[in-house]
Amino acid sequence: MRVDDPAADSDELAAKANAADAFDASPLRQALVSLVAIKIAGIALVVDVAGLQAFDLPKSLFSRALEWLLAGLIVASLARYGPQIIPRSVMHLAIGAVVVASGISAAFAQDRYRALFGDWDRFLGLTFVIDMAVLYLAIACAFRHSSDWAILGLALAFAATVVLGYGTIQYLGLDPITWTDPTRRPFSTFGNPDHLGHFLSIGFGVSAGITALGPFRPALRAASALLAVAIAVAAAVVATRGTFLAMTAVGLAIPALLLWTGGVTRRALIQAGSALIFACVLLSAIVLLSPLGERVRVSGMADPARVVLFDGAFRTFLARPITGYGLDGLGVAFPQHRPPGTSDVLSGEAPNAAHDWILQTAATSGLVGLVALLSALAFYVLSSLVALRDTRRGSIVGVALLASLGYWTHALVAVGSISVDWAGWTCFGVLAATRGGRVAFRSGRCPMRLAALGAVTIAFVGATTGAAAFLANRDAWLAESHVATPDGIAYALSATRRDPGRAEYWRWLGAAYASAARWPEAVAADKEAIARAAHDWTLWAQLAGAHLGEARAGDSGAPSAAIAAARQAVSADPELAVTHGFLAMTARVVGDYDLALLAVANAARRTGLPTYDDLAAESAAQATTVAEARAPLEAALQRRDGASLRVALARVTLKLGDYDAAVRHARRALELDPGDADARELLRLLSAL
Numbered sequence: 001m002r003v004d005d006p007a008a009d010s011d012e013l014a015a016k017a018n019a020a021d022a023f024d025a026s027p028l029r030q031a032l033v034s035l036v037a038i039k040i041a042g043i044a045l046v047v048d049v050a051g052l053q054a055f056d057l058p059k060s061l062f063s064r065a066l067e068w069l070l071a072g073l074i075v076a077s078l079a080r081y082g083p084q085i086i087p088r089s090v091m092h093l094a095i096g097a098v099v100v101a102s103g104i105s106a107a108f109a110q111d112r113y114r115a116l117f118g119d120w121d122r123f124l125g126l127t128f129v130i131d132m133a134v135l136y137l138a139i140a141c142a143f144r145h146s147s148d149w150a151i152l153g154l155a156l157a158f159a160a161t162v163v164l165g166y167g168t169i170q171y172l173g174l175d176p177i178t179w180t181d182p183t184r185r186p187f188s189t190f191g192n193p194d195h196l197g198h199f200l201s202i203g204f205g206v207s208a209g210i211t212a213l214g215p216f217r218p219a220l221r222a223a224s225a226l227l228a229v230a231i232a233v234a235a236a237v238v239a240t241r242g243t244f245l246a247m248t249a250v251g252l253a254i255p256a257l258l259l260w261t262g263g264v265t266r267r268a269l270i271q272a273g274s275a276l277i278f279a280c281v282l283l284s285a286i287v288l289l290s291p292l293g294e295r296v297r298v299s300g301m302a303d304p305a306r307v308v309l310f311d312g313a314f315r316t317f318l319a320r321p322i323t324g325y326g327l328d329g330l331g332v333a334f335p336q337h338r339p340p341g342t343s344d345v346l347s348g349e350a351p352n353a354a355h356d357w358i359l360q361t362a363a364t365s366g367l368v369g370l371v372a373l374l375s376a377l378a379f380y381v382l383s384s385l386v387a388l389r390d391t392r393r394g395s396i397v398g399v400a401l402l403a404s405l406g407y408w409t410h411a412l413v414a415v416g417s418i419s420v421d422w423a424g425w426t427c428f429g430v431l432a433a434t435r436g437g438r439v440a441f442r443s444g445r446c447p448m449r450l451a452a453l454g455a456v457t458i459a460f461v462g463a464t465t466g467a468a469a470f471l472a473n474r475d476a477w478l479a480e481s482h483v484a485t486p487d488g489i490a491y492a493l494s495a496t497r498r499d500p501g502r503a504e505y506w507r508w509l510g511a512a513y514a515s516a517a518r519w520p521e522a523v524a525a526d527k528e529a530i531a532r533a534a535h536d537w538t539l540w541a542q543l544a545g546a547h548l549g550e551a552r553a554g555d556s557g558a559p560s561a562a563i564a565a566a567r568q569a570v571s572a573d574p575e576l577a578v579t580h581g582f583l584a585m586t587a588r589v590v591g592d593y594d595l596a597l598l599a600v601a602n603a604a605r606r607t608g609l610p611t612y613d614d615l616a617a618e619s620a621a622q623a624t625t626v627a628e629a630r631a632p633l634e635a636a637l638q639r640r641d642g643a644s645l646r647v648a649l650a651r652v653t654l655k656l657g658d659y660d661a662a663v664r665h666a667r668r669a670l671e672l673d674p675g676d677a678d679a680r681e682l683l684r685l686l687s688a689l
Helices: 006-024 027-045 056-081 091-107 112-117 126-142 146-171 193-212 218-238 241-262 266-289 291-299 304-319 330-337 357-387 394-411 422-435 446-462 467-481 486-498 503-515 519-532 537-552 558-572 577-590 593-604 613-622 627-639 643-655 659-672 677-688
Strands: none
Touching: 006 027, 006 056, 027 056, 027 126, 027 146, 027 422, 056 126, 056 446, 056 467, 091 112, 091 126, 091 357, 091 422, 112 126, 126 422, 146 193, 146 218, 193 218, 193 241, 193 394, 218 241, 241 266, 241 394, 304 330, 304 357, 330 357, 357 394, 357 422, 394 422, 467 486, 467 503, 486 503, 486 519, 503 519, 503 537, 519 537, 537 558, 537 577, 558 577, 577 593, 577 613, 593 613, 593 627, 593 643, 613 627, 613 643, 627 643, 643 659, 643 677, 659 677
16 A cells, blocks of 8 residues: 655656756757748748659658658657657547558558559658658647747748749749749749649638737737738739638638637627628628639639549549548549549549548548548547637637638648648647647656667658659659650669659650650550559550550551550540540551541540541541441530531441431531531432442
């Protein structure tokens, strides 16, 4: 039985307090705070103009280099000061559930490499989730004082200033960098105006929150108000509808939060009313006077392409509802679940994002991931509302809540990106840091100090592990730039050796070999690309092109190989008109007009454009087996009536012995185009029968 000793208890409490003070003043904690601020600012600002992927990949590699350092500092801090430096918070369980759900999704993914490292354009696989979990834990452990939040705020303000400045330079046409995809809408350091708009949504939530909530200094609130206005002006120019949606949500939330924290008092009502009036004036000015307002007035928040994406993503979810297709894996599955009749809407694209975070999570992580994320978000919002009434810490939580509101609201109509997806995890970390109790115990003995030193050393070594991927990205850009020269092969080979897992690098190696007419090597490289991304029909098309090159060089087996690859392109994305059109063109090149006619008929019925009309007429004139093509050609005419399609169908029906139908279609062709020579010749032949 333990006998209480007041003196011993007092000594123990004093020792713990001294240890807590020691961690507070520790260089380890201060380094964590600084690295978190550098990491978040760097994710927004880092680009590599000499890389094939100039934005998301360098941002990801930068973030993961700092992930190693943060993880090393956390382990060192745990070894030095004990596990109780981690605040007690139920938020840890919610974040742990999200990480576990992500791991389950990755384990059952259709493409595990993609689920682990992410898609080529996004890099939001399991490694990203772990990276963000480390960021969350670093914030929860290290951020303790107003000075810590000030450092993070200054980093965000610096990043926002640079982003706005560079975006202004682009808007004025003064950008010193010549990008391969110039646009009238500025994209700043994000490579995409939509990602820039999403960042602005987060920044608006932060600056508006500092302005309206909490006991911040007047000078800070005034500066934040100016930044909020600058962000609103930039958002109006960037013209991303998701930003308007997010700014509206933030503008409506601020009065509600003021009443929630201050109660229904005269002062709170005046503050809430003033905030509401300011928000209405600002949003009205955007709608009436800006390019963003014009987009909202003309097309509202709806977009036909988005509707198709939502439909396809939901179909993808229903096909695999429990664990999904794997993190960042929508592009793997979407071609097989593309809604029928929507080929023209997405212009042959195989999207890797649903433009909605709920559908994206459902399709890629299934119910396991969606329930975990929604639960974490619900707990975060409810806990934040409770924390808002804590006058000591509520202001920081309130700012984070508005930033989170801007992020998640915009994400309802946006693509995820490393550029902005740190925001949700950061806000989770803010709640854990401000609401968790802390007790740090004794300083470690010498072995613990050695363990801390070892952890930091390993972290510095680990931070360099992304160097090969960084250099491969640069090699791939050089390969693309020199694809028609012998140097292109050398650069592409270097890229595939440094980072062999990416299909994109093998694609450029195949293209470089094809430019040099080295067809066997091109075929081998294209097959390596397909082994890594068999869902991408363009890789099958490139392989078919390489086989056609072999055929021109005299390989007797190459024509059938080209047809087989073109058929695989159709199988990869069967609802796209362009895949059927490519099969038709491949068949025409090898002289198989029967297949060309059937394929072009299938292409024509999937598009409302005249892209394949002439090929249909030519194939119908040359084909001998035409029965299967009649139905898809008639379906194509139901979608769009064209003279060349009528000529093609007239020839098909004539070969099938339907004289009356052939005359009817030929006459209709002349009505549509009185100058159509083929229709005139066909009618002359028909009249002679």
